[in-house]
Amino acid sequence: MGKNQWVVKKGEQWGVKGEGNERITSFHNTQKDAIAAAKSIAKNQKSELIIQGKDHKIREKTLTVMTATHQKVKYNFVAGS
Numbered sequence: 001m002g003k004n005q006w007v008v009k010k011g012e013q014w015g016v017k018g019e020g021n022e023r024i025t026s027f028h029n030t031q032k033d034a035i036a037a038a039k040s041i042a043k044n045q046k047s048e049l050i051i052q053g054k055d056h057k058i059r060e061k062t063l064t065v066m067t068a069t070h071q072k073v074k075y076n077f078v079a080g081s
Contacts, residue, residue, distance in 0.1 A: 002045025005038040007031065008052050016041065019050075053079075 003018035005025075014034035015024035018041075025041070028034040035051060042049040042062075053059040060078050 002042075002047045004048040004050055005042040005045070006050045006052065007034045007038050009054055009056065019047075 003020060006017045006019060008015050008017055008024075009031075010024060010027065013027045013029060014031045015028070016026045016034055016038040017024050026034075026037055028037060031051075035049075038049050038051075039062075041047075049060075049062040050058055051060040051062075058079060060076065062076050
């Protein structure tokens with residue numbers, strides 16, 4: 001399992017950052033574009049996707065796991081639900 005991928009607000013842009021990394025992996029003009037990029041990385045690394053809102057609080061967390069019968073199960077945790 002690779003590093004969890006975070007979508008974070010950085011100035012006027014949105015960034016994708018591997019957990020524990022100091023540097024942003026990629027910058028995007030919209031949160032939507034950053035989420036798409038982070039999803040791709042997280043899927044490739046079999047890791048979690050954590051999305052922060054403008055207030056820097058976790059807005060959503062997604063984890064995809066493989067079951068013993070090799071079925072993908074996606075768990076989506078949304079703040080406030």
